[in-house]
Every structure is written in structure tokens, then in C-alpha cells.
Amino acid sequence: MVSGSSDxxxxxxxxxxxxxxxxxxxxxSSTVLGLIDQAVEKSRALKAAALKPGESKAP
Numbered sequence: 342m343v344s345g346s347s348d349x350x351x352x353x354x355x356x357x358x359x360x361x362x363x364x365x366x367x368x369x370s371s372t373v374l375g376l377i378d379q380a381v382e383k384s385r386a387l388k389a390a391a392l393k394p395g396e397s398k399a400p
Contacts, residue, residue: 344363362376
């Protein structure tokens with residue numbers, strides 16, 4: 342989530358609502374890219390964990 346507010350209650354509410362990260366404007370691109378990388382890795386890990394033993398990923 343990108344916001345102009347750095348209020349801790351706003352950050353907490355966004356993360357509890359499912360935001361994978363919280364960036365306060367103005368921001369730099371390396372911060373955004375880092376959070377995107379983290380989200381992709383988390384998604385991959387969750388998908389891998391959801392596979393049943395012996396099951397492979399679909400192409």
C-alpha cells in the first residue's frame with residue numbers, strides 16, 4: 342500500500358487488512374522493488390507449500 346500518511350494506526354490497519362507492505366510517499370523505487378520482491382517470494386513459498394507430496398507444478 343502506498344499512502345501519504347505515516348500514522349502508526351493507519352499502517353497497522355492497512356497491514357491487518359491484508360496489505361503486504363506499506364510505503365509512505367514520497368518513496369524511492371528501490372523501496373517499492375524490494376517490497377515487490379518480498380511479495381513474489383512469499384507467494385511462491387505459499388504455492389509450494391500448498392502442493393501435495395509428489396505433486397509437481399503445472400507448466
